[in-house]
Amino acid sequence: MMLATVFGLTAPASAQPAGAGATAWATAWAASAHGPYPVGNPSAQPNQSFTFPEPQQGARDQTFRLVLRPSLWGRQARLRFTNAFGTQPLRIDGAHVGLQLGGAALVPGSNAPVRFGGQEGVTIPPGGQAWSDPVDLAFAADPDSPLLMGRKLAVSFHVADRSGPMTWHAKALQTSYLTAPGAGAQGQDEGEAAFPFSTTSWFFLDALDMMAPAGTPVILCFGDSITDGTASTLNGDDRWPDVLERRLKAAMGNRVAVINAGIGGNQVVGPAEYGPDKPFPGGPSALSRLDRDIASLSGIRTVIWLEGTNDFSRNGNASLEAVQDGMRQGVQRLREAIPGVRLVGATVTPALGSTSPAHGHAEQDEKRRGLNDFIRTSGLFDAVVDFDTATRDPASGGLKPEMVPESTMGGPGDKLHPNRAGYLAMAMSIRPADVLPTR
Template identity: 40%
Template sequence: MSGRLARGGRVVAALLAAVACQTAPARAAGPPPDSTTHATGVVTWAASADLMGEGTAGQGYRLIVHTSVGGSDLRVRFTNAFGDRPLTLAGVHAGLRETGAALRPGSNRPVTFGKVPTVTVPAGAVAWSDPLPGRWPAGADLVVSLRTPDAAGPASGHWMAMQTSYTGGGDHTAEESGAAWTRTTGSWWYLDAVSVRPADRATGAVVALGDSITDGWQSTTDLNRRWPDYLARRLGALGTPVRGVANEGISGNKILADGAGQSALHRLDRDVLSQPGVRTLFLFESVNDIKAHTGVTAADLAAGYREIARRAHAAGMCVVAATIGPFKGWPEWDPAAEAVRQDVNRFLRGSGDFDAVTDFDRILRSPYDPTRILPFLDGGDHLHPNDKGMQALADAVGTGSLDCGR
């Protein structure tokens, strides 16, 4: 195994060098105010940005996201990561949801950027809002409303939210009623992170970097039953130092190659290292690299895992890796892919590159056929866990492993 890993490391050396040298997209306008470029507090929610198609001028969005850790001084981050021109956002408000598109009375408040009500985000950039005073609870539905007065060209956002949000025309972002928000969307547009300042300054966060299993596919829509959601509730109930949970899963994502979103290697800086208050990276990826049948070997993947761990460690973060679950019965499974999965899992269990390893494979596999998901935990497609499977994954995470003391 070790000889093959060494040879594979050389195979992907050029790829990793390219990642390290990758340049950001050209920025077509001056930067937002300085105060919008600096992260503070602890991330309480996040979703990885991807290319969303064309932006719509004059569109309103009422986006529903679920917080993990509570605190004061709420800030929201907007992304134009895949835009090819500046993006102006106006009428931004944040409040707490009552039901549907309606807000809790008295909670909807205007959000500013450098003390002004609009912000223009350059192509390829992100912008944080000013802190919004007051206390914001853990485990709550936060509502972020915004308008895109002149949006055009490629939009950025997260397409598979597993959460119903709302859209509408006109200027209704300040209204707490949901009457004007007559259309729905299953995506989060432009919003990619929220932070708060917890009362306990020792509080930190974990970022789950993953694919569709982390993104929540086959969990129940609108009920926050992705495995990172279950983990957030568990951490909150235990009162552990790490209580913020950021879900940076993208359906179809890979470690080594772009495709369904930028690869884990390419998006690591934006989705993990730039998030505020992150104590730990939880890495659960690579089934898509394997089942794509592109010739990727366990050695190639080991080199990618090691590069991610190296960069996260250099940023002072703990790194927890999870083994790859079984997927026999999925159309792309075959014995060759299974052999790579087993080799990668042996590497993960035996490598000294991580601060801890969580054995998701052991949790999910059937005792009668370890290449298959236990039927009780199978979402129906033999790759993605159902709600019970998602909870089982969250329960398997050792809470002590999320705070390794780096």
């Protein structure tokens, strides 16, 4: 197989589609929905009592301006909104998408209206979702321009009336903006005066597609808080999937996407039941979200699965055999749902000695080591990335000392979640050839 090498990275030539010819939708960003607000595990969350004074009633006649960083750029985009954990119909209108200037302000002239079946708004039933129509991005006329790399979109939309329980992704580690309740539709406004309040979570929006050359590889990182980015830098985009993306883009430019489908607290096999009336901070099990968060997304070619530590915590109490069987089931279902998908197993990072009450005990570590042996030797996966070796201190069996102090607020760390240094080491330990599709 011929290889293309740029900046010291090696990528299969077959993973680099030609710049002209057929195009297709490719996932450029996602945020796995895990439950109804406020149940979840946010990080660095500002006081939300002014924006959502009655949490169970949700949003009321107000506009969200969610900030997100696409992993891929195209001349056209489309958005997926979700009411997965709502208990009443959700009415969204006045949606726009523009290029963030700074804070809640947009680059003048970049804000474009979003339609749904040609209409200004859409009503999403409880448990449902809705894709927008394609939106032309005038500022992305040249999607391969290096000046777009790292730039962020602002997706604005108005929630009419009361939303009821809000479907959200708690741990965005990205600041977004909101109007006050009753402020009405403000999405067309490119300024920031109408958006005085901030949040570090994403609400209702769970996927963004870009039109890209057909065959553009989309690599999805599936897992828990260590993929979601707990203890990484707020607004720093230094989770391990972010670092992996930048490594691949150094070689391939705007011809690859890396998507984060982590949920803080997520488990492979638990909880047994989940729903709006029975939520759990870690969201539904990995097995129960395979379709929504992987198979239903556009262009997924590779899945990197890092999970298991929460199953072995005092919150999960799962057996090693149950998690191994869950991974077997998940791999089989993904291969059936996405023919030719490349599945990569990631060894679980250490938590021995964690200050978190549910983590750090010897039994958890014994099961973790057993799961890592399974991931390395079972042959279940097409490749293995060894995050355990990249982060474990041989002397203590826990995280390396320099990876403990958390990077979000400068705290001491919990010896469970790697900091920026840990996530950097994890991503740098990945061989691109292991995660890029081979066909």
